[in-house]
Amino acid sequence: MARYSSRVRTDIARWLQVGLIDASTADALTRDVEANERKSLSFGSILAMIAALLFGAAVLIFVAANWQAIPRLARVA
Incomplete structure (x- = not known):
C-alpha cells in the first residue's frame, strides 16, 4: 500500500504542475490519501x-x- 500512496502523491504533484488540478484540489487529494493509507501488515x-x-x-x-x-x-x- 505504501507504494500505491507514494505513486498517487507523485501523480498529484504532476497533475498540479501540468495544471490539471488546482492547489486546493491537490491538497484535498493528498490529505485523503494520507487519511486512508493503511498502516497494517x-x-x-x-x-x-x-x-x-x-x-x-x-x-x-x-x-x-x-x-x-x-x-x-x-x-x-
Missing part, C-alpha cells in the same frame, strides 16, 4: 514471519532428532 511481511517461525521449528526438530548424537559439551553450550 502486508501479505509479504506476514509470509516472511511464518517462514521464520517454520525455519525455527525446523532447527528445533533437527536438534531434537539428533540429540543423542550431539556431544555432551555441545549440549551444555
